[in-house]
Amino acid sequence: MYKELNPLLHSQLRLAIISLLASVSEAEFNYIKEKTKATSGNISVQLDKLKSAGYITVQKSFRDNYPLTTCKITIKGRAAFEQYVQDLKTYLNL
Amino acid sequence: MYKELNPLLHSQLRLAIISLLASVSEAEFNYIKEKTKATSGNISVQLDKLKSAGYITVQKSFRDNYPLTTCKITIKGRAAFEQYVQDLKTYLNL
DNA sequence: TAAACTAGTTTATATTATAAACCATAATTA
């Protein structure tokens, strides 16, 4: 293929998540859910994949007795995202 | 979700094909194959989908006795592509 | 204390992408 677009990022939801995390210092699970309008299950799965790739860190804690999942983009994740955007630009002749 | 990215175009190969067709007046099957490095089968399937969506026209003819498939982006296809690129830009905050 | 809610995870299913196998015809060569 042309120019390989990182398949881990070329996914609607994972791209939305990474793009979101690239613009904030960190984000809670529910914030991601509100912003993306995706289901919890879908988000949970995609966070796992991003975490496995080392693109984000996932902190699990409690707040007001409830579980709280907080996500943060890593250096590696940010680099991958920026590379993806670059690739996409050349891909689309932008 | 955030901003719906046209799923018909948010596919590595179909995006490559549409992007390619957006930049030329028309293209032959084998030209698309060379440029994308994809397999014939995969291209055949994706051309069908793009055609079904009305994004391209597919002309079948013969040249030097061999079948020749020529593709061309439609007005609708070009509009969809441009919309996709716009959506992507806002999606990624570009 | 039972119902409803929070915050997720796991798993089953639907969708999509892809490659392998195939088809029809043409050209080549033995």
Place this chain on the structure above:
DNA sequence: TAATTATGGTTTATAATATAAACTAGTTTA
């Protein structure tokens, strides 16, 4: 001229991916 290989694809089987439904574990409220 019969067999072999090449051209230009299409069809179909499989692998990968995305998604939603069902579930878990605990909390709050009536």
